[in-house]
Structure formats: C-alpha cells, structure tokens
Amino acid sequence: MPIKGNQFKSNSFREENSPRQPSDKGAKVRSSRPVSDSMPVFNLQDGRVIKIAGLFFLILSIFFLIAFTSYLFTWEQDQSYVSASNGGWSNLFKTQQELLDKGITDAVVDNWLGKFGALLSNQFIFEWFGVASFVFVFVFFIIGYRMLFKVHIFSLGKTLGYSFFVLIFLSVAVGFVHGFIIDYPHFLEGQFGFWSNRLLDAQIGQAGTGGVLVFAALTVLIIAYNIDFKLPERKPKLAIAEDDGIIAEPEAIELIEEIPSKPVEWPRASAANTVKTEAVKPVEPEPVFHETVVLRPDDESADPEIGNDIPLTLEVERPTPELNVEKADDEKAKSLVDQFGTYDHKLDLASYKMPPLDLLENYGSNKIQVNSEELEANKNKIVETLNHYNIEIDKIKATIGPTVTLYEIIPAPGVRISKIKNLEDDIALSLAALGIRIIAPMPGKGTIGIEVPNQNPEMVSMRSMMASEKFQTTTMELPIALGKTISNEVFIADLAKMPHLLVAGATGQGKSVGINAILVSLLYKKHPAELKFVLVDPKKVELTLFRKIERHFLAKLPDDGDAIITDTKKVVNTLNSLCIEMDQRYDLLKDAQVRNLKEYNAKFINRKISNPEKHRYLPFIVLVIDEFADLMMTAGKEVEMPIARIAQLARAVGIHLVIATQRPSVNIITGTIKANFPSRLAFRVLSKIDSRTILDAGGADQLIGRGDMLFSTGSDLIRLQCAFVDTPEVEKISDFIGSQRGYPSAYELPEYVGEGDSSGPKDFDPDDRDPMFEEAARLIVMHQQGSTSLIQRKLKLGYNRAGRIIDQLEAAGIVGPFEGSKAREVLYPDEYSLMQYFETLENKD
C-alpha cells in the first residue's frame, strides 16, 4: 500500500502541472522541467538582467556622487584613516574592535558613506584622477539611465569617448594649475594628474604643458562643435574712399564725443531755506573732446560667411533629401563665391564717395550756456511757487539740455503728485516762461520733472551729430540722428526698427528741418545701392533740393518726368506701385526662403540663392511725404488705403514711411494710419487736442518751437532738440552727391496703371472682352468698389490688363466713369442683377 504522504506529494505535483502538459508527453516534461519552472532563470536576453544592471549603475552613480562630494569636505579625516598605518582596503571588513585590537587608534572616518566611501573616494580622487573622477558619476548615471528607462540621453560611444577625454584632461589641467599654487594638497588632480604634469614638465616645460592643454581643449571643441574662429570686426567707416579701383588716401575725420550734461543738485529746499540757498557753482561745460581717427577704406565690407555651418541638431531633425539639397546649395554657393567672389552690390558705383563732414556748418558752440544765476533763479521760483501752495520738497536737481533745463524734484513724503501737476500753469506764470512741461511722475525715477526753457537755447548742428562717435560707430540699418536729449546726448533712432514715422507740428516749428535731418542722416550712412527715397512734396518747394540726387538715391515710376512727386494723382499711382513692389519683394523673399530683407540680401550677396537670375539686390525704400494733410484732403481713401497697406506689411521687405503733417487732426491722421505708425515725432502743435492726436498725450502744445520736439515710440516719450541743417547745407550735400557718377536713371518702381490713365475704347464689343471680364465684374460688384487696383490685386493681373478690363467694364455700363480721387461708381447693386446682364449678353451671342 502506498504511503499516504507520498501519494499526496505526487498527486499534488501532478495537479499543479497538469493543465500545461499534453497527456502523452506529460511524463517527459515532468521529469525535465520541474526545477526551471519553480526557480527564476537568468539569461542575457531577458530584460530583467538589464534592468537590474541599470538600477545598479544608477545607484552606483549616486553612491559615487555622495562619497566624492563628501570627500571634498572630509578628505583630511578620510585620508588619515586610509593611510597605511591606520587602514586600507584590507581592513574594510574589520570591526572597530578588531581594528583597535590591531593597534589602530584612529579608526574613525567622516565620510558620509563611512569606511567604504572614504576608501573609494580616496582611491579615485587621491590615488587616481582627482576631481575629474566625478566623470565616473556621470558615466554610470548615463549607462544606468539608459538601461533602466531605455532612454538615450547621449550616444554611449560619444559619452564614453568624451568622458575619457574629460577625465584625463581635467586631471592634467588641475595638476597644471596646482603647479602654480604650491602650498595646496595635491588631491584635486590625483596621482595621475600630478605625475603626468611632472612628466610633461620635464619634457616640454610648463609653457609647453599649457600649450598642449589648450591645443587638446580646442581640438575637442572643434571635433564636437566645429566652432568658428572669427577675428573682431572692424569699426564701421565713415566714407568709402575708393576711386576706380585705386584706394584713395584715408580721410581724417573729426569725431566729437557727446557731452552729457551733468545734473546740478540742491539739497532739501523749503520756505525757510529758499532765501539763503548756497550759491550754485557755475556750470562749466566740459571741453569739447576732439579725437582724430584715421578710418581706412574698408574693402571687406561684404564679408561672406560661407561654409558648411548647418547646425548638428538640424542635421538630425531634417529629412535627408532636404538636407542634401541644402548642402548641395551651400556647396554650389561656395564654389560660385570662390570663382567670382561675393556679389558686390556697390560695384556699379564703386567710386562713390560719401559726403564729407565739411559740407555741414557748425552752428553754435556745442557747449551749453546756462549761467548759474538763471539756474538759481528758476530753482528759487519753483520752490517758492510750490511752497506757496504748501508743497514741501526734499531735493531738487537740474539737468541742463540744449534748449530746456530739467528740474527734478523729490517732494516731501505725503505730497500728492496730482497737486503739483495741477499747478503747471501757476509755475509757468511765476517763471514767466513759455513751454514749461511738467512730467509727474518721471517714468522710472520716482521724481517729478519740470522742464524750463533756457534763456539762450543752444542750436544743435547737424555736423556735431554726424561727427559724434555714436553716429560714426552705429550699426543700425537706417540710423537717423534726430537731435540731442535733455542731458545733451546724441539721440539716434533706427528707422528700420520703427518701422514708420509720423511727424507733426504746426507751421514754422521745424518740421521741414526735421525731415531734412532724417534725409541727411541717411545720406551720410548709406551707399546709393542700399537706399532709395520716394519723395512726395505737395508744397513743391521743400524737397526740391534733393532733385540732384535723382540718379543716385531717388525712385520713381517708369516714364515719369520728375522724381520728386508733387501731383496728387501721381502720388496715388506711386503708392499703388509701392504696394506692387512690396508684393513682388515678398514673392522674392518667399522664393529665397528667407524672412526679411537683411537675410535676403545676405543670401543674395553670398550667392546662396539657387536661381539668381530671378533675383536682385533689394535696397531699402524710404517714402517721405512732406505734407500729408494736403494729400488726404484731395485724395482721401485713395492714399489712405495703400499707405495703410504698406505700413502694415512693408517692414520685412525694407519699405519704410516717414509722413509729416501740419494738421494732426483726426480726419488726417485716421485710426488706420495711427495704428500703423507706432513711432511719432511731434514738434510744437497749437492745441492739446492736436498733441493728443499725434502723441496720445499732451505736451507737444507746450514745446517752444524751433526744433524742440517730443519723440514717442509707443511707450517712451523723449524730449529732444532737433538737429539743425540749413538749406544751403542740404544743397551742398545734394551737389556733392549729384556731381558724382550715378546710375543711368532713377530706381524704377513697378508700372501701375491708375484709374484715370486708361484710355481704352469706350465702345463695348462683347466679343472682344477679356477672358477675366466676368470674374472682374463679379469682384467689383461684390465689393461695390470700382477700382483697377482691386482687380489687379485680387485677380493677380498685370497693370495694363487690369486697366483694359476696367475700361471694358465702363463701356459695358458696369462701372461709372473715372472720378478723380474717388473709386468709380458700381452701377450694379448685386450679383443677381449682374448675372442677368451676363445672360442677356449670352443670348445676344
């Protein structure tokens, strides 16, 4: 009889395995697999081993990190434990008692990871590689992380390669540095760093070792990042002095450093101390700083940046075909540049010379002349007036500008700002001066500013602006030297960044001078190949001086007689033509796959555009309108629409607008215009309302005229004294430029056929109608606007064809006759009636 216990055992075993065993092979399986099923099997294909290994490496890295970090602080204790007499690896597993029994007295370690941590750190840091051993922490972490989470932070090969380099390099480099700091324990570089240095020192000396280290570091950087080595760029030049390939003598240019005026400070002032204030030291203007710099003609102005500089990450992310194309393009560009050099956009006028400084006059002394009595008197009056209204002040400070002096007041605690602001008129009355402006509070200063005009305002000459170091060295794309600030600093703004400027001011306040200053600034900085002006001068006298530079700097419509536009009809055509130019430029940018003019031109110059025959170098275009009010009165929407369109879109393609007006009323500076002109320049205007229209703030009505102005960039409001440039100076500059060799004609803008210019047949012949006739008719009826430009833009037609279609529409009685500044009347109220008309036409056919 079988033993019960045995039976139970065998039964239970069979039951456990029975579901998995086919009945005939059961015995075989039973005999071969029982052990493997009950015990875990480790083989390398099993993910578990990798996970365990990953975990091990991660923990190891953390262990190393703690031990190493601790060693940096506890190395003295740790080392003394490890030192031969006290311990070492052989004593690792001995207890404290056993160590004591062996006669080791100092068996204490401070390392945060105890004996093992101390031994390990000592081994790696002291014995081997010094602080460079932290590399192991990194390597173990990367390996562990990769194994456990299956995430590849860095490629393993690269990690190991670079880590090996860093380990060796850092150890040697630290050893090298320690060579200079004798009395420091040499554990930071480890034995390896120490002995390597000794060895290197004996062979090639310290200088040689340093050289090897620098070479090694740079080599690895080049391998890793392919870094570029560039020499510092030269300072921009004032003038290109080059004549027919012969480099002329370098011109000496006088640079005038701006003299910021230093504030004069008075201590706490109140009713009690107003009478006996200390005498103010006379304000001595600092001597004008003359520096003579010789600027050499820069023959490397277009420094090509060619090369295979596609960033590494880009290579990975981009699909291969695109990358190949780009690489191919780059290589093609490189070979073209090697063959022909970079494209020189200035080549046609290579001998062009920038106007020299001596064409400009030096007005005034360039020194501020405010005498101490004037300062003192103004200060006393301000303090008295304020005290009269029980406003106590803590401190008062004066900053003297060319036309106004800014008194900055720190009121005593508890004084309400609005109270001072309300006293504006009273302070003006007591100072008996026009043009007092109160800024309460001064943005970002915590003071209240009172601007008081100087008795003897100083003229700011254009020459001092052009000669200033700031202007000479500016890297702005379209720098315009507007004038000097209240602290007598040269103020330069970049028209390319603005991107459009609205100028307003009552008659005789300096607007035209301001516009001339803008134009002159640009003429002093730009080559004719880089910049074109479109000048609109309804007053017919202001901009005529620039006629002489037509073949250098002006742009006009083809077959247009005069490049300076004075006629309203021509203005409308020119504006629409500029819209077309803008659209064409966008197409070019799109084709070249760039985002703005700067990138486009750079790509063009470096011959990186794949189909250069379709492309051209694009100069900036600056449209200047001297009297906008006049245009708006005569042409209204016809000018407003293209201007708004250009203002909205043209920034990226290098078309910028400068629009001046005498009457800054809301029907001239409409909401659409205003919204697109964030930068505004206000000369003196007649009313607060005008000031609000132009600046969205008061203040321009309190200016003193003669070039005193406020410049607003949306957030900031800066008071400036406009640079003065007189008509004879402008004439001299125009003569200088005009007498040089120019282009055969002015820069041609795209042709535009205006509404009134079309003179097509008035008899409508249905058989002769344009294939786009019906579509154009539908478009016009839908928009209820009979304009050629609408057809041109929406249907993407040529100018002549659109003009022909509008004639046919007129002959067919769909639109009315040309009505000057207004769009033609649309004679069909809706599409339905138009469809009926088409049906009758078809029936006739």
Ligand SMILES: Nc1ncnc2c1ncn2[C@@H]1O[C@H](COP(=O)(O)OP(=O)(O)OP(=O)(O)O)[C@@H](O)[C@H]1O
């Ligand atoms: N920056 C300046 N510095 C000194 N004086 C100036 C300055 N600007 C203008 N003036 C003086 O103001 C006068 C008028 O200037 P400007 O002709 O520019 O005025 P305007 O605003 O253009 O007038 P209008 O609209 O009638 O043409 C100049 O003749 C000059 O005497």
